[in-house]
Amino acid sequence: MFLGRYAYTVDEKGRLTIPARFREALTGDVVITRGLDRCLTVYPAEVWQELAAKVNALPITDPRGRSLRRLLFAEAESVKLDRHGRVLLSEWLRKYAELTPSAGAIIVGLDRFLEIWNPTRWEAENAHQIAMMEEDPALWETLHL
Amino acid sequence: MFLGRYAYTVDEKGRLTIPARFREALTGDVVITRGLDRCLTVYPAEVWQELAAKVNALPITDPRGRSLRRLLFAEAESVKLDRHGRVLLSEWLRKYAELTPSAGAIIVGLDRFLEIWNPTRWEAENAHQIAMMEEDPALWETLHL
DNA sequence: ATGCTTGTGGGTAAAAGTGGGGTGAAATGG
């Protein structure tokens, strides 16, 4: 269960530390790929398998299915954490999510997977989220206990 | 079943004592997140699971689903009580709910979960509740209990 | 009164975060 929002640095080599409390669930292979909204997504192997299966089930005749396939699979990387719990992000992925040493990175726990954000982009997204909820309070209904 | 209102202090390290009578129901993981009206909410693990399951059911391709997911999970923290029944609140959550060592905190039992309030905000909210009830009793009819 | 439980504060040892250097393997070019 990944929860919370953490600020970390990206070093000159393109390495990013994963929060210590998440590492236990990321011992094996980890898949990093492009996410929607210009962030990166990080999946434990099992969760990735599930997601891949769902995408593979989409008919190849659906243009949206083809796009989603390319978005997820084309730039995906299977990596392992190093001894200090860091992952090496390819230059391509770093560029996609605008991750630089000076800007740093925000790691967000989303229950079953993680997202990696450029901090200023995350702030903007956050403001956007709040605005959307205020505009459309009915969305909160989903949360009724 | 959480009931009652209790006053506690927040120490310099950001720790907050949970009332002793509540601890029995909070032995495992506890999830703390921001609530509406600038308070924090505290959920036992089982109650949180219910919430999380509902949000996870939303597809990632729906922009509103993504926003809701990020709102709920990103600002939540999974914590354990320490040996003395205290939780450590992140700086971010403390700032959101205006919790400082000098102000202290009010813990409110709300049956299935708890709320944590800045004392003066709680008083204002309390007065607001009563005023609303007295001014326009008809408002409450819609709840038809 | 006197134990016991609860609330509060602080100190310390361990772990986490960050950066840099060396080594071997793969890639590139002649």
Added chain:
DNA sequence: CCATTTCACCCCACTTTTACCCACAAGCAT
């Protein structure tokens, strides 16, 4: 096919933060 270079991986070292432990103080009940 060989020489050179680049890059990823592993190791080490330093700094900061976290979490655990203990000690004291203040009720409450016996």
